[in-house]
Amino acid sequence: MPDGVRVRVPAKVNLRLGVGPRRADGFHELVTVFHAVALVDEVVASPAEGLSVSITGVGAGDLPTDRGNIAVRAAELLARTVGVEPNVRIAVRKAIPVAGGLAGGSADAAGTLLACARLWDVEADLSALAAELGSDVAFALVGGTAVGTGRGEVLAPVPPHPTLHWVLATASFGISTSAAYAELDKLREVRAVPEPIGPPDALLAALAASDPVAVGLVLANDLQPVAFALRPELRRTYDLGLDAGAVGAVVSGSGPTCAFLCASADDAEHVAAVLTVEDACRDAIVTTGAAPGAAVVD
Structure with a gap:
């Protein structure tokens, strides 16, 4: 057994997020285009007696270290599946x-x-286990750009395309995913938000054409009006960028x-600088996509 396994995993941006009606299982039917960006968390799995988790870095104090943390549940699920002690x-x-989306x-x-599977030297269908854990977990394993359907766990990779340049304007507050979906349902009942966006055909064509301007024109998210309704100050950030x-x-x-x-790396640096000077966000992070999925680095 190795002394420790280090894995780097990317964040994602939803280039398009179409939200359908609530299903019988409580989830909403989704059609989304996931896009991994080069902003990563690092997970290190090391041998131990028992199961524990420690967290450092951005927002560490806001996260539980018991079964309320999805990383703990992931280790338990894999151990149970392959028949080892966690x-x-x-x-x-x-x-x-x-809680940044x-x-x-x-x-x-x-x-x-991925880290525990390598540490314990076991084989399992990690994608299936990921889908069991949550709607976005399977994509974090795959990375790149992919169309997600079902509740987001059914993935169809998008052919490789040139690097896209991004600025991620983070906030000093979070928005609960469950609260956002509940608010969307409520607003739809009174027709206070637009009808669901259509399929992502135009976006996929823009990606295939390697045209960032065309991609920018068709970015869309059914939850965006909800985010603006819940936190109106986001509109200023959005408009400033x-x-x-x-x-x-x-x-x-x-x-x-x-x-x-942004159309280029230089443009991204400029947008980030403006957002910072205008105090429009907590951090303006310059990054790129589509990044690789979860990967062992040592």
């Missing part, structure tokens, strides 16, 4: 904001599955992170 010390170093928890779960030169913008997932697509 003896592991999990150390998570976070760069992905908590960037799937940081899902990234940690995916990293834990576009005014600063971004070719497109979208609230990622349930928010509150605003993702700004």
Whole structure:
């Protein structure tokens, strides 16, 4: 057994997020385009007696270290599946904001599955286990860009495309995913938000054409009006980033992170600088996508 296994796992941005009606199982039917970006959490699995998790980095104090943490549940699920004791010390170093719409928890779960499988020298269908843990976990294993259907766990990879340049404007507050979906249902009942967005055909064509301006024009998210309704201050951030030169913008997932697509690395640096000077976000993170999925680094 190795002394420890280190895995790096990317955050995601939803380039499009179409939310259908609530299903009988309580989830909403989704059609989304996931896009991994080079903002990563690091998960280290080391031999131990018993199961424990420690967290450092962005938002560490806001996260539980018991079964309330999805990384703990991921280790338990894998151990139960392969018939071993969940003896592991999990150390998570976070760069992905908590409750930011960037799937940081899902990234940690995916990293834990891969790190523990390598540490324990076991084989399992990690994608199936990931889907059992949460809607975004399977994509964190795959990375790149992919269309997600069902509740997001059924993935169809998008052919490789050139690097996209992003600024992620994070917030000093979070938005609960469950609260966002509940608010969407409520607003739809009174027709206070637009009808669901259509299929992602135009976005996929823009990606295939390697045209960031065309991609920017078709970024969309059914939860974006909800994020603006729950936290109206996000509208200022969104508008400032576009005014600063971004070719497109979208609230990622349930928010509150605003993702700004830029035509070049220099443009991204400029947009980030404007957002910072205007105090429009907590952090303006310059990054790129599509990043690889979860990967063992040593």
